[in-house]
Amino acid sequence: MHAEDDQIPPFEPQERSASTIVAHDGDFPFGAVVPPIYQTSLFTYANYAELAGSFSGELRRPIYSRGDNPTVMEFEAKIAALEGAEAARGLASGMAAISAAVLSNVRAGDRIVCVRHVYPDAYRLFLKLLPRFDVSVDFVDGADPASVERALPGARMLYLESPTSWMMETHDLPLLASMARECGAISVIDNSWATPVFQQPLKHGVDLVVHSASKYLSGHSDTVAGVVAGRGELIDRVNDLILPSLGAKLAPFEAWLLVRGLRTLPIRMAQHDLCGTEIARRLAEHPAVSQVYHPGFSGDVDGTVLHGASGLLSFEAGPTVDIPAFCDALNLFKIGVSWGGHESLVLPASVVLSQAGGPNSAVDFGVPKQMVRLHVGLEDMEDLWADLDRAFSLATKT
Numbered sequence: 001m002h003a004e005d006d007q008i009p010p011f012e013p014q015e016r017s018a019s020t021i022v023a024h025d026g027d028f029p030f031g032a033v034v035p036p037i038y039q040t041s042l043f044t045y046a047n048y049a050e051l052a053g054s055f056s057g058e059l060r061r062p063i064y065s066r067g068d069n070p071t072v073m074e075f076e077a078k079i080a081a082l083e084g085a086e087a088a089r090g091l092a093s094g095m096a097a098i099s100a101a102v103l104s105n106v107r108a109g110d111r112i113v114c115v116r117h118v119y120p121d122a123y124r125l126f127l128k129l130l131p132r133f134d135v136s137v138d139f140v141d142g143a144d145p146a147s148v149e150r151a152l153p154g155a156r157m158l159y160l161e162s163p164t165s166w167m168m169e170t171h172d173l174p175l176l177a178s179m180a181r182e183c184g185a186i187s188v189i190d191n192s193w194a195t196p197v198f199q200q201p202l203k204h205g206v207d208l209v210v211h212s213a214s215k216y217l218s219g220h221s222d223t224v225a226g227v228v229a230g231r232g233e234l235i236d237r238v239n240d241l242i243l244p245s246l247g248a249k250l251a252p253f254e255a256w257l258l259v260r261g262l263r264t265l266p267i268r269m270a271q272h273d274l275c276g277t278e279i280a281r282r283l284a285e286h287p288a289v290s291q292v293y294h295p296g297f298s299g300d301v302d303g304t305v306l307h308g309a310s311g312l313l314s315f316e317a318g319p320t321v322d323i324p325a326f327c328d329a330l331n332l333f334k335i336g337v338s339w340g341g342h343e344s345l346v347l348p349a350s351v352v353l354s355q356a357g358g359p360n361s362a363v364d365f366g367v368p369k370q371m372v373r374l375h376v377g378l379e380d381m382e383d384l385w386a387d388l389d390r391a392f393s394l395a396t397k398t
C-alpha cells in the first residue's frame with residue numbers, strides 16, 4: 001500500500017439516525033464488512049519521509065496504539081456520530097473516561113460542582129484523589145436548578161449524571177448547561193444510562209459526554225471500556241494531557257467487541273425501554289413495593305431531552321420484605337453489579353450501604369436501606385415479572 005492509501009481518513013460528522021450509524025463502517029482491506037482487529041502495538045513506515053510526516057502531523061498515520069489504533073478509531077467515530085460530537089476517545093474503562101474528562105480540565109485551586117447521587121467511584125475520585133491536587137467539589141441537587149445556580153459562580157466544571165445512580169434524579173440539561181456556560185464552567189455528563197439513542201446531551205449545550213461503555217454500548221457484559229466525546233478542542237486536551245501520561249487507552253480487541261455490540265444498540269434500547277417501563281409500572285402497583293424510581297415511569301421521558309428509558313431502575317420495598325430472601329428467591333435476575341447486558345440483574349442497596357473503603361455516596365446522600373436496583377435485561381417480560389412476583393411472595397413476612 002502507498003502512504004496515501006493508509007492514511008487515517010478525516011472523520012466527517014454526519015446527521016444520520018443511530019440505526020444507520022451502527023450498521024456500517026469505513027472501508028477495510030479486501031472489502032471486509034467488519035473492521036479487522038489491528039492487534040498491534042506499533043505501526044511501521046516505508047521510509048524516513050513517512051515516519052517524519054507522521055511525527056510532524058503532515059501525514060495522519062497511526063504511530064503507536066496508545067495513541068491511534070484503527071480498530072479503536074472505528075469505535076470512536078461511531079460514538080462521535082451517535083453523540084453528535086466532533087471527536088471521541090476510547091479509554092480502558094468508564095472511570096478512565098471520567099477521570100480523563102475531569103483531569104484534562106481542572107488544575108490546582110479549581111472547584112467542581114457535582115450532582116448528588118453520582119456514580120460511587122466518581123464520588124471517590126472527587127473526594128479521595130482530587131483534594132490531593134487542591135481541587136475541591138461541592139455537591140448539589142441536580143434536579144433543583146436554583147441550587148446549581150447558587151453553587152456555580154467561580155466553578156471550573158459542572159459534573160452531571162442524568163438520571164443519577166440509584167435515585168434516578170433527572171436534570172434540565174439545556175438549563176444547567178447554559179448556566180454553566182454563563183459562569184465559564186465546562187459541563188460534563190455521564191450519559192451511560194440513557195445512551196445516545198435516548199439522550200444526546202451535546203445537542204442541549206453540554207460540553208463533554210462520558211460513558212461507561214461496559215454497560216449498554218457494549219451490551220453483552222463482556223468488556224470493561226469507556227469513552228469521552230465532545231468538541232475537538234476538548235478531546236485534544238485528553239490526547240495531549242491524559243493518554244501520554246496516564247495511558248489508560250482502549251485496547252483494539254475491546255474496541256472490536258464494542259463495535260459489534262453497537263450494531264444492536266438501538267434495537268436493544270427499544271426493548272429495554274418497553275420491558276423496563278412495564279416492569280416499573282407493575283412494581284408500582286405491587287403491594288410489597290412502596291416506591292419506584294424510573295424516569296420512564298415518572299414522566300421524565302417526554303421527548304424534549306430524554307427520548308426513552310433504559311432497563312435500569314430501582315424500587316423501595318415495603319418494610320415487610322426481607323431483602324436477602326428476595327434476592328435469593330430470584331432465578332432469572334442474577335445477583336451482581338453492573339448492568340447494560342442481555343441479562344437481568346438485582347443489586348440490593350443494603351450491601352452498597354455497608355461497603356468498605358468509603359467515601360460512600362449511597363450513605364452520604366441517603367439511599368434507603370430497603371432499596372433494590374434491577375436491570376431489566378432482554379429476557380421475556382412475562383417470565384421476568386413472574387420471577388419478581390414469586391420472589392415477593394416468598395420473601396414477604398406476614
Ligand SMILES: *Cc1c(COP(=O)(O)O)cnc(C)c1O
Binds near residue numbers: 165212338
Ligand atoms: C459502571 C459505571 C461507571 C464506571 O464505568 P466502568 O466502565 O466500570 O469504569 C460510570 N458511571 C456509571 C453511571 C456507571 O454505571
